[in-house]
Amino acid sequence: MANGVLIYAEIRGGELTNATWESIAAGQALAAALGTTAKAVMIGNGLADHAAKVATKDLAEVLTIEHEKLAMYTPDGFAAAMVEAIRDADPEWVVFSHSYQVRDFAPRVAARLDRALIGDVIKLKVENGQVTLVRQIFQGKINADVTCRTDAPRMISFQSGAYRTDAAKDGSASVRSIATEVGSVDIRWTAEERFKEVKGAIDLSAAPRIVSVGRGIKSDENLGLVRDLAEALDAEVAASRPICDNGWLPMDRQIGSSGQTVTPQLYVAVGISGAIQHVVGMKNSGTIVAINKDKEAPIFDLADFGVVGDLFEVVPAIIKKLKE
Amino acid sequence: MKIVVCIKQVPRRDDLLRINADKTWVDEASLSFEANESDTYALEEALRLKEKHGGEVVVATLGAADASKTIKEALAKGADRAIHMCDAPLVGLDAVATARSLAAAIGPESPDLIFTGLQSDDLGYGQTGVLLAEMLGLPHASIVIALETSEDGATVRAKRELENGWFQWVSMKTPALLTIQSGINKPRYASLKGIMGAKKKPVDMKTASDLGLGADALTSREAIGTLYIPVREKQTEMLEGDADTVAAALVSRLRDNGII
Numbered sequence: 283m284a285n286g287v288l289i290y291a292e293i294r295g296g297e298l299t300n301a302t303w304e305s306i307a308a309g310q311a312l313a314a315a316l317g318t319t320a321k322a323v324m325i326g327n328g329l330a331d332h333a334a335k336v337a338t339k340d341l342a343e344v345l346t347i348e349h350e351k352l353a354m355y356t357p358d359g360f361a362a363a364m365v366e367a368i369r370d371a372d373p374e375w376v377v378f379s380h381s382y383q384v385r386d387f388a389p390r391v392a393a394r395l396d397r398a399l400i401g402d403v404i405k406l407k408v409e410n411g412q413v414t415l416v417r418q419i420f421q422g423k424i425n426a427d428v429t430c431r432t433d434a435p436r437m438i439s440f441q442s443g444a445y446r447t448d449a450a451k452d453g454s455a456s457v458r459s460i461a462t463e464v465g466s467v468d469i470r471w472t473a474e475e476r477f478k479e480v481k482g483a484i485d486l487s488a489a490p491r492i493v494s495v496g497r498g499i500k501s502d503e504n505l506g507l508v509r510d511l512a513e514a515l516d517a518e519v520a521a522s523r524p525i526c527d528n529g530w531l532p533m534d535r536q537i538g539s540s541g542q543t544v545t546p547q548l549y550v551a552v553g554i555s556g557a558i559q560h561v562v563g564m565k566n567s568g569t570i571v572a573i574n575k576d577k578e579a580p581i582f583d584l585a586d587f588g589v590v591g592d593l594f595e596v597v598p599a600i601i602k603k604l605k606e
Numbered sequence: 607m608k609i610v611v612c613i614k615q616v617p618r619r620d621d622l623l624r625i626n627a628d629k630t631w632v633d634e635a636s637l638s639f640e641a642n643e644s645d646t647y648a649l650e651e652a653l654r655l656k657e658k659h660g661g662e663v664v665v666a667t668l669g670a671a672d673a674s675k676t677i678k679e680a681l682a683k684g685a686d687r688a689i690h691m692c693d694a695p696l697v698g699l700d701a702v703a704t705a706r707s708l709a710a711a712i713g714p715e716s717p718d719l720i721f722t723g724l725q726s727d728d729l730g731y732g733q734t735g736v737l738l739a740e741m742l743g744l745p746h747a748s749i750v751i752a753l754e755t756s757e758d759g760a761t762v763r764a765k766r767e768l769e770n771g772w773f774q775w776v777s778m779k780t781p782a783l784l785t786i787q788s789g790i791n792k793p794r795y796a797s798l799k800g801i802m803g804a805k806k807k808p809v810d811m812k813t814a815s816d817l818g819l820g821a822d823a824l825t826s827r828e829a830i831g832t833l834y835i836p837v838r839e840k841q842t843e844m845l846e847g848d849a850d851t852v853a854a855a856l857v858s859r860l861r862d863n864g865i866i
Contacts, residue, residue, distance in 0.1 A: 294768075294769075295772070357736070357745075357746065357748075358745070361740075381769065382748075382749060382767070382768055382769050383768075385732055385733070385736070385748060385749075386736065386748045386749070387736075389701070389733040389736035389737045389740065390736060390737075390739070390740040392702065392733070392737065393702065393705070393737050393740040393741055394740065396702075397827065398700065398701075398702060398827035398828040399701075399733060400828050401701075401731055401732060401733060402730060402732070414831070417730075418730070418836070419728060419729055419730055419833075420617070420623055420632070420727070420728055420730075421619075421727060421730070422836070423623055423835075424623060424625065424632070424833050424834070424835060424836070425833070425834055425835070425836045426830050426831070426832070426833050427830075427831040427832045427833075427834075428828050428829065428830055428831065429828070429829050429831060430827065430828055430829075431825075431826070431827055431828065431829050432827045470745035470778050470779070471745060471747070471776050471777070471778055472776065472777040472778070473774060473775075473776045474774060474775040474776065474777075475774070476768060476772050476773065476774045477772070477773055477774070478771050478772055478773070479771070479773065491866075497619075515866060523788065523789070524788070526789065527788050527789030528789075529792075534771070539769065540749075540767050540769070540787075541771065542770070542771065543770065547865060548860070548865050548866065555619075558730075568865070569860070569863070569865050571856065571860075576620075576622070578622065578623075578835070580836065582838070582842055582844075583836055583838050583839065583840065583842070584840060585840070585842050586840065586841075586842065586843065587842070587843050587845060587856055587859060587860075588842045588843070588844045588845065589844075589845050589852045589856065590844065590846075591849065591852065592849075595849040596849045596852060596853060598849075599849040599850050599852070599853035600853040600856060600857060602850075602853065603850075603853045603854055603856075603857040604857055604866075
């Protein structure tokens with residue numbers, strides 16, 4: 283009989299990810315609400331140090347699956363290993379962070395086990411043992427309560443920031459290595475080393491003030507307006523993804539899940555609706571100002587100060603006022 | 607080279623969404639629709655590969671009858687033909703059931719490459735492509751931001767976007783599936799000639815029973831319950847008035863709080 287929660291602890295670039303501690307906090311919370319315990323599993327090669335760190339948390343056990351074929355991430359290797367971990371732990375729930383790595387291999391696990399992976403969950407509600415998960419749909423404009431209709435194992439991935447890293451409770455767990463057949467798995471990928479685009483890369487994480495621009499600017503010819511606002515505020519210019527996709531600003535100015543994560547004292551979002559991919563990169567900013575024509579834009583949920591209006595009227599007026 | 611591109615029709619980004627009376631979905635009557643954004647990049651990438659290698663681009667769409675508009679647009683841009691899975695039991699499925707339906711339609715085509723967008727702008731599962739690869743027994747790469755193919759089309763080398771500005775190239779043999787990230791290329795517009803030509807291109811309509819999909823295969827594994835507008839967790843001060851008034855209010859708030 284399946285029971286307990288299995289948490290996936292992710293290694294990326296040889297390090298445990300921050301999101302792993304969030305997943306541990308989420309898994310512990312789910313286990314507590316269901317009156318059960320949580321285990322963690324790690325996949326890779328040479329995991330002893332990382333496993334020791336995870337074992338300082340309040341977990342029933344830390345499982346490791348190690349093999350030279352798992353030294354570098356591949357979806358074939360990691361999906362096979364994760365299925366083995368789930369067979370070993372026989373959990374009721376499996377908890378992941380909604381990272382790019384998880385998005386790459388966890389759906390394969392779901393398909394192999396013929397189960398659902400309820401992805402990008404922001405909140406968990408447990409009532410009388412019935413688990414309801416909250417997902418954002420329509421780019422964060424609407425929330426949906428979602429339930430899982432299958433038997434165990436039921437899988438969830440939590441959005442970055444859904445739980446705090448420091449909410450992971452301390453404890454002491456034993457570490458157990460489980461046998462793997464991954465040696466016989468056909469790895470259909472040849473992966474090259476990870477790299478960063480170094481050319482002109484700018485680090486926005488240290489900027490005290492950022493003016494960020496989104497689709498609302500309509501054309502690259504209008505970017506001067508945003509540059510003028512940034513200059514008047516002594517701020518750096520940044521953007522949401524579509525602006526960089528269009529080549530209007532370089533990719534290294536992009537804020538969000540595929541770009542940079544920033545925490546300036548002041549973040550001014552101009553014509554940005556606040557899709558989750560953007561929000562994860564800026565939500566911990568000090569003071570957030572949002573200017574958008576759509577009063578329902580999710581960016582207003584985060585803003586300290588909101589202006590519903592035409593940015594082509596509002597921004598010049600702000601610049602004028604700042605110069606007075 | 608035969609390439610299948612999965613395209614989903616979704617509500618336009620700028621449309622104002624209203625939740626329907628029983629709070630199970632949005633009120634679609636007031637919405638207009640368009641191709642999912644990352645799917646348009648996937649289509650463009652397929653059209654470019656066809657220009658390089660020759661072959662055929664086939665569009666696969668799961669959706670109600672009015673998705674024909676989005677299919678027509680893809681044909682006008684240069685896709686050769688389409689498969690439109692259009693049947694009541696195929697509407698409103700979760701990611702697993704959607705992938706199963708796509709697998710039933712695409713599998714017999716035996717394409718060299720399958721492209722999907724990274725995720726849909728409405729439900730945002732971000733899983734359909736990877737699930738489809740698993741169901742068809744194909745290797746995949748997700749979140750692809752650049753693509754190279756060998757001369758003979760037998761291998762692909764894909765640049766994957768990782769988090770925090772990291773990237774990675776991976777190579778694999780075809781047949782394979784790639785989920786395409788927005789920004790990989792500049793999608794074209796349909797030409798007038800393309801629009802005229804699209805009318806003659808074949809669209810193969812498929813029902814669930816044509817695809818051999820029974821109730822079991824089409825049962826969603828996750829159930830969407832109630833929809834609601836997110837509750838504001840932060841106390842947002844909305845500044846109102848004409849541009850000069852809100853500008854003055856904003857600048858004085860920022861100055862008073864020592865932010866600037």
